[in-house]
Amino acid sequence: MEAARGAFAEHGSEAQMEDVARRAGVGVGTVYRHFPTKQALAEALIGERFDHTIAYVRGLVDDEPDAWRALERCFEHCAARQAKDRAWAGALVEMAGGMMGPREDQKHELLALLDTLLVRARAAGVVREDLVATDMPALFCALASVVQAGGDGWRRYLELLLDGLRPPARS
């Protein structure tokens, strides 16, 4: 039934239960037998996305020796996913906003990983000194709105954003 992913990816939280059911080829009742409420379904999907993202960033921490490149890939991955998934974009906005609510642990884990990347990047002198992990969600969020707005060409804006992260005295 997780093919409901498609519906949420396409319509974000506006996705309709009936649409989800139709895509899965079942009746709405069946959907409700797996998830008590639309909210629950949405959260399950978002949790899944967090897991994917955490795994990806962990991969960067472990395997990407170039600190700057790691950040670059991090943003790139995030943007690319948002381009395909409206619900994820929404989740990020929520994360950037009140840092509260459910999935506290996942958010925390992700922030910790991002912090690791930033510590390395700062040590290597490839980013501004004042950039901290909690800034990242906000930046992802900014990127999200651009990605959503003009479907194409978000790469240009990504580059622009990355330029802004470089240390004041350019290399």
Next chain:
Amino acid sequence: MEAARGAFAEHGSEAQMEDVARRAGVGVGTVYRHFPTKQALAEALIGERFDHTIAYVRGLVDDEPDAWRALERCFEHCAARQAKDRAWAGALVEMAGGMMGPREDQKHELLALLDTLLVRARAAGVVREDLVATDMPALFCALASVVQAGGDGWRRYLELLLDGLRPPARS
């Protein structure tokens, strides 16, 4: 009845007609006597905002001799307004997305003014050569999401964004 501004500023397009009526101290019927539909009311308010913004930017074009400072003030003004007005943020997203729809003329006018600022800035060598007027809505939009997300401290992100606009070879 334009005190309905408050409702839309606070809740964006989610504002409810009944709330609008309550704030205005009238019945919903009266609201509908002035605007045939919620959509119409929203558009009227947005049109108003466009006018304000156009006027502000025109002021910059006319009175701000420093090309870079003009851009800076432009973004600053935009962000500050978004912080107080969710509906405006929504309008920008829409503008950045499909460049179509109503208010074609206002959008055009605003873009023309922004273009003037950019032409000057590029001539003065204070921004990247590849920045064009149509990028601005997307950037405003990016800023918008940050402003909305974490109420405070959007100034930091604004600075970051502006840094990204500087020419590759920093002054």
Next chain:
DNA sequence: AAAGATACGGAAGCGAGATTCCGTTTGTCA
């Protein structure tokens, strides 16, 4: 001051979606 016109307020009507419920189908066990 009375008749007619105009503007009001807010309850009733609707449409869109989420959620619930129950008759039916499919699968299991003896």
Next chain:
DNA sequence: TGACAAACGGAATCTCGCTTCCGTATCTTT
């Protein structure tokens, strides 16, 4: 194969906002 249980599908139900409508209050005109 027959009885019982679990899973289905999707119509009926509920809720929430927008929009419409009508009896009442206010203002104009003579």
